[in-house]
Amino acid sequence: MVLLRLSSLLLVSLLTSLSCAQVLSADAVEDGHALGQEPLQHGAFADVMEPVDAADVSGSEVSDSDGPVDPDAADTSDSADSAVFTLRSLALRNRPSSFTSRTFGSSFTSKSNSSRQFHVYTAPDVADGRGISIITTPDRIGHFRRISLDPGVNQHAAPPPFEKRDMPGKGRGLVATRMIHRGDRIFAHTPLLILDAQLFDGGGGGGNEDNNEPAWRALQEEAVAGLPAASQGMFWELYGPPAKHPVEGRIDANSFDLDMGDHETMYYGLFPETSVSRRQGQETQDEDGHQTNTTRHDNASQRLNHDCRPNLAYFFDNNTLTHHVHAATDIPPGAELTISYINTAQPRRYRRHQLRRTWGFNCSCSQCSLAPPLARASDKRLARIQDLMARFESGLVASAPVAEHLVSLFRMERLHAPLAEAYAIAAVSHCFEGRYSETLRWANLALEAAMLTAGPHSETIRDLSQLADEPEKHECWLSPLKNSRGFEGLGI
Structure with missing residues (x-):
């Protein structure tokens, strides 16, 4: 069955895996919202x-x-x-x-x-x-x-x-x-x-x-x-x-x-x-x-x-x-x-193919109508987003600057709805390094964004609220599981 995605499980799993070393599958990132x-x-x-x-x-x-x-x-x-x-x-x-x-x-x-x-x-x-x-x-x-x-x-x-x-x-x-x-x-x-x-x-x-x-x-x-x-x-x-x-x-x-x-x-x-x-x-x-x-x-x-x-x-x-x-x-x-009817963090060719196959139309939105050089640049950014998300989830990257770079890629691609995920990654990255003010900044941005995509009474909001209110009491704070490779062992 071809389905539009509504699940908030991705962000919940992301926050849980960052702080509790639980594994979030790559499929959830590619297909979920x-x-x-x-x-x-x-x-x-x-x-x-x-x-x-x-x-x-x-x-x-x-x-x-x-x-x-x-x-x-x-x-x-x-x-x-x-x-x-x-x-x-x-x-x-x-x-x-x-x-x-x-x-x-x-x-x-x-x-x-x-x-x-x-x-x-x-x-x-x-x-x-x-x-x-x-x-x-x-x-x-x-x-x-x-x-x-x-x-x-x-x-x-x-x-x-x-x-x-x-x-x-x-x-x-x-x-x-x-x-x-x-x-x-x-x-x-x-x-x-x-x-x-x-x-x-x-x-x-x-x-x-x-x-x-x-x-x-x-x-x-x-x-x-x-x-x-x-x-x-x-x-x-x-x-x-x-x-x-x-x-x-x-x-x-x-x-x-x-x-x-x-x-x-x-x-x-x-x-x-x-x-x-x-x-x-x-x-x-x-x-x-x-x-x-x-x-x-x-x-x-x-x-x-x-x-x-x-x-x-x-x-x-x-x-x-x-x-x-x-x-x-x-x-x-x-x-x-x-x-969006689909996961829009995909390259243009895949987006248009899925829309044509499932709903029978050729997408002519502004993003799909970019001039070839701009479309190629967009696809490169999207590929970078997918690569960084996979790396964060697998524990290969923990750097807060890299997490903030991920946020900038989301913004450049105008991926407004999924921004909560990028903000949450940035917040937890700073939390691992014990940066109080930066953790607060990104956690509150994630909290505001997730209100529109997870809802005020969701598990996502409860977890982000804890991080935004008292980051030093969150499990990610100066996590002893973090090593030189970042999130390795945390299962993000």
Whole structure:
């Protein structure tokens, strides 16, 4: 599955590995993004999330090798008053008339060869009628019962600091109507769909070898069908590769990784406002095979287009199921608001290839349109960034001047959102050498930057706050593990 990245694990692991000698994989640096409110509105999801027993998927029953699973067996410790999702074990024939969406359960084999029962849980009335559908197992739905919404979720400022416009070659886009300052909130939304990552592992992962692809797709189709009509319209406005199944393709191309706080539990989420809109005039089919066209102008077509040097940053708050988008830099009136669909710290050739292969367009952003000499210079800086990051992580470099050089490379490349990582490296480098004021300086810069990419209640912020408040008490301070080669032995 092609996914946009939302994880804050990279920066957390970076700080932990710098001070506790834990290893951070190079893959996390290449593919991940460092990624976080107001008083919570408790019980905002106090609606029925109702599973249905596995039956009649594509005309045939799909059984669980271990027998039926009782949905109510999952996490029944909370009372009904505090539960976010109240589960009912009702078969389809016993569904209340007010619950109109059809849901299916289906059985897949995970990578560990243990059978798991996946259900679609729908709550069409939550989030002010926006609705949500979740595909997961009965034993994992309990986590979502405790979710509460942020008060301002799914609402824009009045008037919003942007407007929709036709963007040549891009379909619809959002353009700033006034000066937007770094840190200003653009919007915050809950997902329409959440899919358990285990559904895509091994036998549940869309591989044809398990012969369950029709049932697997049926789960996704029913998750969409369970949404309110307006939210379904937003889903069908998303880009989907023409050669793929209309539902599956849109989910693949537009899903984000969601870290739900348990490092062993990952989900994929779909947020239409920060997903990929279809290009102007592009025709595609909905689930009924009807041709649709994006030339219509409606509220569902609000989209943030891609830029390899985006001016927005985002994070996912797993406490409220909310995706927050803020300005990563000052944005003047008339400028388009953009995010990145990919890891932009890659050379131009790789960025353009990934965008063309996955989303079907040739990137013409300012960074990809540089004159050849400037593009080559940019690629050299990006290669240097990747090399230094790998060296810091492997313990080959500890020098504070080299860490500050890394920061300068990030700035020259206008990598606004990932700057928190470079700032954190500089802070810990000075911390190792016992430089109090310099540690404070870089730790506070990292803290401010991470607010936009990790969120104020994240583990990243807690660790950076400790470093910024009392660096001499942090584990990195004059670390005895540091030797002449810098971070060797620390596993950064």
